[in-house]
Amino acid sequence: MSFKRLFPLLVLVLTLSGAANFVSAKSEETPVASPVPAAEEKKPINLTEMVFGHVSDSHEWHFFEMNGKPVAIPLPMIIYSSTKGLEIFSSSHFEEWNKNAADVNISNSFNGYHMERAMKEKVIADDGSKIYDLSITKNVLSMLISVVLILWIMLTVAKKYKQNGAGKAPSGFQNALESAVIFIRDEVAKPNLGNKYIKYMPMLLTVFFFIWINNLLGLLPGGANFTGNIAVTLCLSLLSFIVMIVRANKHFWGHLLNPPGVPLGIKFLLVPIEIISLFIKPVALTIRLFANMLAGHIVILCVIAMIFIFGALSKVAGIGFVPVSMAFAIFMFMLELLVAAIQAFIFANLTAVFIGQAIEDNHEHHDNGQEYNVSKDEIIA
Secondary structure, eight states: OOHHHHHHHHHHHHHHHHHHHHHHHHHTSOOOOOOOOTTOOOOOOOHHHHHHHHHSOOSEEEEEEETTEEEEEEOEEEEEETTTEEEEEEGGGOOOEEEOTTSOEEEOOBTTEEEEESSSEEEEETTOOOEEEOOOOHHHHHHHHHHHHHHHHHHHHHHHHHHHOTTSOOOTHHHHHHHHHHHHIIIIIHHHHGGGHHHHHHHHHHHHHHHHHHHHHTTSTTOOOOTTOHHHHHHHHHHHHHHHHHHOOHHHHHHHHSOTTOOHHHHHHHHHHHHHHHHHHHHHHHHHHHHHHHHHHHHHHHHHHHHHHHHHHOHHHHHHHHHHHHHHHHHHHHHHHHHHHHHHHHHHHHHHHHHHHHHOOSOOOOSSSOOOOOOHHHHHO
C-alpha cells in the first residue's frame, strides 16, 4: 500500500475510533434528568491545569469538550508487568477522574491499573508493582504521523525526479522542497563541514525536516506538543552528540585532552572545562528547542484563556476582551510559524557546527594563494 493511501486510512481509523467511543459514552448516560440547583457554584478556572493539560503528553488525543463531555480519541494502552506480562487495552476504560488529598487527578481502576494526572500523566499498578508503559501516547502518534508525512513527501518528490530527471526544472511542491534542500546544503552543511558535507547531508536534512514538520503539526488545532517535550529534544540531541563523538578525529581529541602550546599548570584547569563543555553541547541543543516550542504554546494558550478569566469576572468584560485576545493569539500563531522553521534550522546548524568541530583537520586555509583541501565531490557540487 502506498503512503498516499496509508495516511488517510490512518486518520480515518483514528477518527472513527474516537467517534465510536464518544457515541458509546453518550449512550451510557442515564436519561433521567436531575434537577439543577438554583444557585450552582461555579468552579474557579485552573489556568495551570488547563494549559499544561494541552501541552503535556496524554494517553488520549483530546480536542475539545461538548456539553461537559470530552471529545477525544482513545489511544491503545500497552502495559508490561512482571506479574501479568504484556497487556493491551484502550485508554477509554479510564473515564472517571477524581482528585485526592494532594490535588492530583486519579482515574478509576481497570484491570489492576489506574492513571495519575498532575504535571504529567502516568500509569500505576494498583498493587504498587513495577510496570513498563509502552503505550501509544499522543506524542508517539504525532511522531508516527510526521514520519508518514516525511516519507510520503520525500518519496513523491523522488519519484518525480526519477521520471523527469534531475536536468529538468522543478515545479510545484518539488520546487519548494529543492529550495529547502539547497538552503541546508549551502548555508548549513558546506560552511561547517567543508568538503565532507555530502556524507552528513542525509542526517542534517532528516533532522531539519523532522523537527520542522513536527513543529508545524503542533500548531494545528488539537495538535500534539511533540517538540515541546524535553524527552524528545533530548533524544534528538543525543543523536547529534553520538555522531559527533563517533566521527571525532585525533586532532579533536588531542586538543580536548591535551591542548597544545598550553603550560602544564593551565592544562589541569583547561581540560576539565573542555570536557564539561563537550557535554554542555547536547544540553544546549535540548533546552533550546524544548524551551522555545513549549513557551510559544503556553503563551498562545494563556492569551486565549484570558477570555474565560475575564468572563468569570464579568460577562461584558469577557466579551470585550475577545477581539484583543484573538488578535494577539493570531499574531503569536504567525510568529510561531516563523519560529517553527527557525528552530529547525538552528538545531540542524548547531549539529553541523558540533560535527564540523569534531572532524576538522589540522590544516589552515587561506585566501592569499594557498590551495584549499577540496575533494572531487565538492567541485562537482
